[in-house]
Amino acid sequence: MKKICMMLAGLFLSWGSVAAITPDEAWRDVYPQIEKSISxxxxxxxxxxxxxxxxxxxxxxxxxxxxxxxxxxxxxxxxxxxxxxxxxxxxxxxxxxxxxxxxxxxxxxxxxxxxxxxxxxxxxxxxxxxxxxxxxxxxxxxxxxxxxxxxxxxxxxxxxxxxxxxxxxxxxxxxxxxxxxxxxxxxxxxxxxxxxxxxxxxxxxxxxxxxxxxxxxNFVECKNVLIEDVTLLRSPFWVIHPLFCENLTVRGVHIQNEGPNGDGCDPESCKNVLIEDCFFDTGDDCIAIKSGRNRDGIEAATPTENVIVRNCRMKNGHGGIVVGSEISGGFSNLFAENCVMDSPDLDRVVRIKTNSCRGGVIENIFCRNIEVGQCNEAVLKINLIYERKEACDHSFPPVVQDVYLENISCKESKYGIVIEGYEDLCNIRNIEVKNCKWDGVKNGGNSINGLTKNVRIANTYINGKLVTENEPLSQRMALSEMKRCPESWMLDYHRGPKWTYSIGTELDAILNVADRYKDGDMAAYVLSYVDTLVNSDGSIKGYKMESYNIDNIKDGTLLLQAYDRTGEERYLTAAHTLWKQLASHPRTSEGGYWHKKIYPHQMWLDGLFMAEPFSAKYVNRFLSGKDKDEAWDHIADQFILVAKRTYDPKTGLYRHAWDESKEQRWADKQTGQAPHAWGRAMGWTFMALLDVLEEMPADHPKRPELVRIFKSFADGAVKTQDTRSGVWYQVLDQPGRDGNYLEGTASSMFVYGLLRGVRMGVLDKSYLNAALTGWNGLLKNLVRFDKDGSMSLTNCCAVAGLGGDKKYRDGSFEYYISEPIRDNDAKGVGPFINACLEMERL
The missing domain is CATH 2.160.20.10 (Single-stranded right-handed beta-helix, Pectin lyase-like)
Known part of the structure; x- marks a missing residue:
């Protein structure tokens, strides 16, 4: 068989596709629905x-x-x-x-x-x-x-x-x-x-x-069943075996059974099950969820669904909470929490066991807040080759997907996670272990064999060391930043809450990670920024419209996200305020936005990223008819004007800025252009074009011109890519010049833009080679993997601009290389995270 990931339609059970929402949402919304449904x-x-x-x-x-x-x-x-x-x-x-x-x-x-x-x-x-x-x-x-x-x-x-x-x-x-x-x-x-x-x-x-x-x-085909408070001893075989039952509660039961196959409670092909406040000391699995074996289970096609396990204590057993192995009918929706397990004779905490005789889809498993003293083998074991030599038809490979473990501690085990998948089928996917601490892990880590997809281990420590294996780099970088900056307003080295484009640039990317990997805590981290900066009346702390600073528009994209996710009117009010600023913002004679009121007559490449992605989203959402058409024309014109005025035909690159008045000392007296093509400035426009093209109507008459401009930026990026390192210099039109350096923010922007451009179809696949070369160059030259498991983006230019009063920035080569260089500048971390996400899509 070819090495493929089987794309199966989900087995949507009672509450639908729980995995389409985050674990936090599942616990908040689905869990109480199941609990309420158990009659x-x-x-x-x-x-x-x-x-x-x-x-x-x-x-x-x-x-x-x-x-x-x-x-x-x-x-x-x-x-x-x-x-x-x-x-x-x-x-x-x-x-x-x-x-x-x-x-x-x-x-x-x-x-x-x-x-x-x-x-x-x-x-x-x-x-x-x-x-x-x-x-x-x-x-x-x-x-x-x-x-x-x-x-x-x-x-x-x-x-x-x-x-x-x-x-x-x-x-x-x-x-x-x-x-x-x-x-x-x-x-x-x-x-x-x-x-x-x-x-x-x-x-x-x-x-x-x-x-x-x-x-x-053994209760068969029964409805509304209660087993409560009894002590169950010395069972010949499985202790409690509900079969084809609906609405089952097992509460306060004490099970002591050291016999062979002495499973404690095995709901099979049951619907709506609550197991709580029970004690298990068994000769096999403590709780084992089942739905039939092989042909009988496949033909009956009756899954077990909607199981809650809470406040239980597991002592001895092959597994604490187990799914399988007789699981041919499938299983969906397990919520397990607040359990205690502790015994050298307890082999695994959470165990999923099945094989290619069984078939079925096992999905939507949510476990949290489980305290483990010790277990013999692993905290989590997923095994698709259990009893691999079983005499049966092996043409029914099962699927395990959407398994979430959070806040599970263990003081002693052999491994953290054990996964045994297929070598030729990717049938284990979307497994997340988060916020766990496992000490005394004898083999020092995890054992993952066979094909898997999206196995994520986030903020989890094994023997005191942060686990980074199998963690997507986008998630790893986002979590590293969250660790360095416990409050989101602290990003980019800020000492107090401030409305600033740099933080918004990174938080947009972190929110993309949160959405991609369904991380509610990460999304809350992002939204806490606007929650802190936006007052109850919708005013923005520290924001002054009369300053007409185009940088202040950037975080409008976060405001729209916050409004969509919370419904709070203050965020919508704040977004309307930013749109009003643009309506009255000073402009050049051709209609281009000034960069700031204190920088009159100047259009910077940076400003396109600050204003236009928000404008595009706002226009599509709130305008219609003629107003919408005119607004889209204006958005397109901003790019066309800046491209026309900053393009340098000698290099094929775009200069940092243009001064219509030609009065600035940095401005060429003939063209009004800045002296050099600064890498990050081109990167800002490169990213902005993609954001806008994604929102722009496909039939807009000016769309082809924006695509042409984007390709021109892409060609400039490919042309200036350093052949030795694969990344880009701080000053693009001065490659190799003494003092020039390989710079992290621009390099991240170009890699991200090239990857996304190919994915969106704006660039053909011939650009992918430059993108992948840049990606490898980033990891080799500009990304540092720290001993504590975190990662850093290095060689980032902290800031660069033009003009000013206190210390005039003349746009010379010497100026650009004189600005401070630091790690983890938000203006680079955001694009780097987005580049990681693009790589994770490939």
Whole structure:
């Protein structure tokens, strides 16, 4: 098979495609919907005490099976209520719960089940996800509604190696009873064969001679089920096995079962499940979510969906919270939180196990706030090759996608994450581990094998070191900046909140990362900037329209984003204010915006990025008809005017600025142009053109001219790209001149612009080579990977401009190379993050 990522249509279950929203939104919106949907059973307020319907026996070995089932029948027939088992130990055979019955065990009551297999008739059930008739589970119901098993009493399956467990053929559980016993080595492979061949379930009769152990509690096709407060011990097989049930609550249950295949609670093909405040100490998985095995599960096509696990304690077990391996019907929507796990015999915290016999889509798994003392293997394990040698049709590769773990701590394990995927299919995708701390990881990291897509590890520490493997560079840089600047207004070395284009340039990019990787915390970090700077009445702190500073318009793009995400009118008011500034902003005689009121008659390349992306978004959103057409003409004219006035035909580059009056000392007396082509100035316009072209109507008559200008900038970038390093110099028209240096902000802008231009179809694919060369050059020459796991963009020109009063900036080569150089300048970090995102799209 070719190495491809299978693009499957999502298996949209009850609440739709949860993964289309962020984990924060899923917890906020979907989680309470699921919780609300789980209906609890209601019972008539009448008790049926079992010894009101029969006498206690003094005969040793007397079974109360008939009495208990008789009382249940009476209770159900009369409309329901509580069937009460009093304090004491009562030996019994299998019990069947019926409609509207709550089987209630008083404190001190124990239902001790006989191990005499002849007492257990065969009934319809599933065994390891395969349909069959097998020994009746010890407490059973089929097709019932409004049922419960409650009370402070105990259900004791009495299993040990001398009876049920000895039928397992598992190591450490050799049969110790009298005579010989049939084991599951007889029945299990036969049932697997029947499953593969589609043998009708009525012909799959197990029971005596097949060695297939029954479950302790098995409710089949039941609605509104409650299991609460009981203690469940020594189950022959799985302890709680709800099958095809809807609205199930398991609360406050104590499970102690060291036996083979002793899973604690295994909801299979169930809908709307709540498991809370339970204790698990098991010989297998604590909680294992299932939906049928192989052909039976695929043909039934009944997923498990909408499961909440919270406030549980897991001690021993193969896995704390597990999906699979019998998961052929698929699974969607797990919300697990506030659990505690701690045992060297607990192998994994969150485990997903399946194989190519199963098929199905496993998706939308959200786990948070789980505290782990120690586990034997890994905090998270995803395994698509579980039981890889299983005798079955292996043409059903499963998919695991949209798995989110957050704030999970672990003090000891072998690995952090273990992933076993396919070598020729990319069926594991969109896995995120965030804000976790794992110490005592013996192998020092993770083990990820096979093809995966979008495995992200963010702000996670293993043995005290920030994990960076598999973390997209866009996310890594954004998180590095968030670590360096805990408040978003602190970016770009600011000491206090300030309305400034440099921060907006970076925050636009960080918000792109947040949206791409569904990171609610990152989005909140971005929005906190405008929340801080915009007052309740929509005024902007420190902003003065009368200054007519074109730089102040840039952050209008953030205002529109904030309004869309919050609906707060103050952001819309602030955006309208910026648009009003543009309406009255001073202009050249040809209609081009002055850069600032204090810089009269001057148009800078920088100004196009400051004003036009916001203008394009604003016009498309708020204007219509003739006003919209005229506004778009004006946006296009800004680029056309600046390009015409700053273009240098000798170099094919664009000078930093143009002075219509030709009065500035930096201005050429013939052309009015600045002396040099500054890299970042060209970069600003390069990016602005793409922002505007993305918004511009496809049929606008001036669109072809903007495309031509963009290609001219692209050609200038390719021509000035340093052949040795792959990146760009501070002063583009002086390559190799003594003192000139490879500069981080402009290089990031050109790489981003070239990549995005190709993606948008504005540039043909021949430009991709220069883009990739530039990308590799960035990583080799201008990006530093720090020891703490963070990363930095280096060799950034801190600031450069023209003119001024205090220290006149003459635009000479010597001036440009004299400005301070620093790391992580926001004007470069923003474009670098966007370049990373473009690379992550390839």
């Amino acid at each position: 609890q059973p209601e019972f008539r307020a009448k008790d049926y005490k079992i010894f009101d319907y029969g006498k206690k026996s003094k005969t040793k070995g007397f079974l109360y099976t008939e009495l208990i089932n008789k009382v249940i029948d009476v209770c159900s027939r009369e409309g329901g209520g509580r069937v009460v088992v009093p304090k004491g130990t009562w030996l019994t055979g299998p019990i069947t719960i019926k409609d509207n019955v709550n089987l209630h065990l008083e404190e001190g009551a124990t239902l001790l089940f006989t191990t005499d297999t002849t007492q257990y008739p065969v009934v319809r059930t599933r065994w390891e996800g395969m349909d069959c008739y097998n020994y009746q589970p010890l407490i059973y119901a089929i097709g019932a509604k409004n049922i419960a098993l409650t009370g402070k009493g105990t259900v004791d399956g009495a299993a040990d190696n001398s009876n049920w467990w000895g039928m397992s053929s598992k190591r450490g559980h050799d049969y110790t009873g009298p005579g010989t016993v049939a084991t599951q080595k007889i029945g299990r492979p036969l049932l697997q064969e029947w499953n593969e061949n589609g043998v009708p379930v009525e012909k799959r009769q197990m029971g005596p001679g097949y060695g297939m152990r029954p479950q302790l509690v």
